[in-house]
Amino acid sequence: MDTSVSLLLIALLIALSAFFSTAELAVAASRRVRLRQLLDQGEYRAQAVLKVQEEPGDYFTVIQIGQNSVAILGGIVGEGALSPFVQQLLLRVGVAMETAQTAGVLTSFVVVTSLFILLADLFPKRLGMVAPEQVAVRVVGPMHFFLAVFHPIVWFFSRLTDALFKLLNLPQRRDDTITSDDILAMAEAGAEAGILDASEHEVIENVIELDTRTVTSAMTGRERIVYFLLDDSDELIKARIDQYPHSTYLVCDGDIDHVVGYVDSKFLLSRVLKGQPLSLRSEGLVHKALMVPDRLTLSEVLDQFRQAAEDIAVILNEYSLVVGIITINDVMNTVMGGLVSPLDEEQIVQRDADSWLIDGVTPIPDVLRALELDGLPHQDDYQTLAGFLMVMLRRIPRRTDAVEWGGYRFEVMDVDSHKIDQVMVTRLRSGPDGPGGAAQQAHMDSASKAL
Template sequence: MDVSTGSLFLIAILIAASAFFSVAELAVAASRRLRLRQMLAQGEFRAGQVLAVQDQPGDYFTVIQIGQNTVAILGGIVGEGAFSPLIRPWLSSLPITAERADTVSVLVSFVVVTSLFILLSDLCPKRLGMNAPEQVAIRVVGPMRLFLLLFKPIVWFFSRLTDRLFRLFGLPDRRDDAITPDDILAMAQAGADAGVLAAPEHRVIENVIELDTRMVTSAMTARDSVIHFLLDDTEALIKARVAQFPHSTYLVCEGDIDHVLGYVDSKHLLNRALNNQPIDLRAEGLISKVLSVPDRLTLSEMLSQFRHAQEDFAVIVNEYSLVVGIITINDVMSTVMGSLVASLDEEQIVQRDANSWLIDGVTPIQDVLRALDLDRLPHEDEYETLAGFLMVMLRRIPRRTDSVSWGGFRFEVMDVDNFRIDQVMVTREADQAVPAPA
């Protein structure tokens, strides 16, 4: 084997070594702990070794840096003239001096070797490590453990020195692997974009995460829509109301809705009717004690209240002890399941075309933001519904045809019933409109 062939062979070995260290570094760093835990549960013991490296990465990356720097130094020594003997004969046929031919051959050799290192030991391995990090990491962790043993004294020295520097500057010595709600939403969005997660399933995940931020008022039946009985209501009136508004439970109040006595179950009323017993709300045992909760609870806290009280129905009151609405466990679950369970009649947001939506005034602002693909609306801490947004922006009770423009959208009040905003038409501004499909 001549000098030129030996140099080329050594360059190939150095490129392979550098590629190995590059892919080993990036694959372990990019590996997802959740995926590694799944692989470990399926019997892949090497995934546990990768997790151990991620928990204590100092020694592992020290070995990689030692290897990469050693390869870089050797590559610089060997690579400078590795291709010169192959290039010089070709240059000798050109009308240039021998001295210049030597200079050009060395320069070309340097460019070729550097290009090979960049392509084969950096770009390609790192792309592989990014595209399949877990699969690559479990294959390189074994050989890397051998390097750890071989370079243990050097690794110990540099690792301890690095630890001291980190403590000196107050830097974190471990990565934070805590998964936040934003991380879950980002993963769900990535799954939806990749087609792995269906749109309704993606929406359910978003709704579950939002249970900790959505208030009970966003899912309740507002007081104006609450069907309730008064203690002195006649049997005929009760039967007529049940027939007109069939529900499983009804509030029972004394005088007005703000003086709640409890609730009555419709099945108890049905039993009395089937047994030819008079329906009298004063009858003993007919009215049950109702769960009352403040209007500042989140939906997640509301579920806890239902679980602890073993109830599925509650009255929501404000700081003045006035009833603002009622909520059932079905209301909470409907918020989670969204369009999977809601009928067309219950939809609060109806998209008319690519540039307009008809939205109920009591629609929670989170749903409005999602439907319009907006990140935020102004003064979000001052309201919870679309009607509240319009009131805050107008600084008065909106009237029909009132409108607000913000964020490229126009919000126009279409219907107001006794100061309650029933319907709002939302349209894109002309300069933001999406062209209709041809």
């Protein structure tokens, strides 16, 4: 075969192979969400790509037939494509015939193979990865032509492939269900790429966590609740409002565990301006409070707020004792995270690269995020950092008590009436077999036996 004809055939085969490689990777890498966006924007070819992704068997069978056919033809044509030219060139400079023939074959093989690797494999696949959806909508039309041409062969091999999948009990369709983990992974990738700000990434994570975080992680604890008793005098009510200004106050009968309802401070202010007494037994002043169990998630309590048309709820444990209160603002503050926390005292303060001062009531998800930990032992048994220390120590912690786990040292810095106020967390520099790792294992064993 003439050298020019051989080179033309090789160029054609490289182009075909590049097309099949691009068509294969582009469709496989295309995101269904992005394809639906293109379809909504009027790109109707995206519908064909979505259909191929739903039933990819015939499509990829054509690609494999095409690629294997091109590879075989490329080997036949390429073997002698450049051999005569290289051989003649070497003979002119005095190289022996046998050596010139061998060098010609090797040179032809190396050059043709390199061209196929570069132009028919690496370049088209990288192109398909960079912009998969845009490439997929352009190649899906021509691929339908090849589907029609090779239909009998495609049908035969597709049925054999289907039989193998059934024999091995393998799924024949891709699972395109998007989970919360997928959303978090995409958000993290967007943050790393600079598309999302750190605060936006945090908000997305917090929204996803609403289904896993319980109300106790965002509540105002029992000891911090400001409440009135039904028989409190006007002077006592005014003094308490002056000392603890809030928009809403619980009203109890005798003690905090007997909640009658709640009163809105604006109604109290209205009575003061009108010169009326602040008697909490006045009709219509105290509203019935929404009661929720302490095992509800933040997402579930939002549903309760919507159904009851309330924005405050009293949280009860299994013994019907009040453990705290939660408002819709508490849930929203949990979602907004760092966007609103600068207005309040931060629960987690990073002192340097290897140490943090953390409030004992800080929710565990916030602690894990700050320390970049995947989890803590027996995590279902507590909601806060203080709870983690209690579970690990198996007693009420005292100042200077410490637990070492996961490469960190958790030391109690301040305790107020058995309540852990501050914990110093320090990153340990020892390896898993060093002092830190040994202490971690000791604590783990102790906690496991106690549980």
